[in-house]
Amino acid sequence: MPLRPIDLARPHGLSAQAVRNYEEAGILPPAARSAHGYRHYGERHAAALRAFLALLPGHGHPAAAAILRAVNAGDLPEALRLVDEGHALLAEDRRTLEAVRTALDHLPAGTAAEPAAGTHIGPLAHRLGLRPATLRTWERAGLVTPPRDTRTGYRVYPPAQVRELLLAEQLRRGGHGLARTAEILDRLRTAGSPEALRPTLTAWQDRLTTRGRALLAGSAALHAYLDHPA
Incomplete structure (x- = not known):
């Protein structure tokens, strides 16, 4: 069953507009459209949103967004490089x-x-x-x-x-x-x-x-998204 923007947003305390903004920013993969132009999301979009929100505490917004954009563009090596950078920064600290x-x-x-x-x-x-x-x-x-x-x-x-x-x-x-x-x-x-x-x-x-645990949680959610069927 197709999911509306509000269906993705509500479990995370977000607005429907935030979900649309994430899609436009490439954080979520492109949504299908109905005959009337309404966005239809699926479980893969929900997994992408969970991954992004899980990555935020450890990596921060710019890096978390870049990781999801790379995954959605099919550039897994770049996404993993960005994840590695977050862990390297923690190690340096x-x-x-x-x-x-x-x-x-x-x-x-x-x-x-x-x-x-x-x-x-x-x-x-x-x-x-x-x-x-x-x-x-x-x-x-x-x-x-x-x-x-x-x-x-x-x-x-x-x-x-x-x-x-x-x-x-x-x-x-x-x-x-x-x-x-x-x-x-x-x-x-x-x-x-x-x-x-x-x-x-x-x-x-x-x-x-705290940051180390957040990085682990983000990696787990990203791994689940990567394993999610397209």
């Missing part, structure tokens, strides 16, 4: 989380040894085993922006920024790029201190676990 945990574990225990007036670029670069030019590159990339001495114009890194750069150096040694390192330092600033960041890491881990 897991590696980043572990790198942050490891870097925090290797930070100095406190800032008592840091001069209250701040540290100049030469001594700090020597401490980190870097060249001053590297610290200037990190500054341009947005990792830290040290204030300047009002008399000399030299960079002066306050204790908090020294700690941030120690963390950045650990992350860079772990293979993380400047953009990802800058993002992690922003998380640190939001938390307020390295130790205050640890509860944030627990919440981060929970989000990754």
Whole structure:
């Protein structure tokens, strides 16, 4: 028995117009039309809609839509490549989380040894085993922006920024790029201190676990759609 747009929409709390929009976007395969131009959907369309909605939480709307469009266009390799990308992004986020945990574990225990007036670029670069030019590159990339001495114009890194750069150096040694390192330092600033960041890491881990399960659920629904007779 043909299904109307509302028949597909109602179980998911969607509108009939949303279903029509999904078809027009290629997320659903083309519907048959009655003599009067009404759309007639079938169980395969329902399976496609279930797959799309299951893919959304793990992959997000653009990727989920691209996966269904590729399947409906007969390009299964492209669809699977997009699915793999979602899992690869999750794996990279897991590696980043572990790198942050490891870097925090290797930070100095406190800032008592840091001069209250701040540290100049030469001594700090020597401490980190870097060249001053590297610290200037990190500054341009947005990792830290040290204030300047009002008399000399030299960079002066306050204790908090020294700690941030120690963390950045650990992350860079772990293979993380400047953009990802800058993002992690922003998380640190939001938390307020390295130790205050640890509860944030627990919440981060929970989000990754939720996303991992969502990716599994999306893959299962996509597999069911792929096995559905045309």
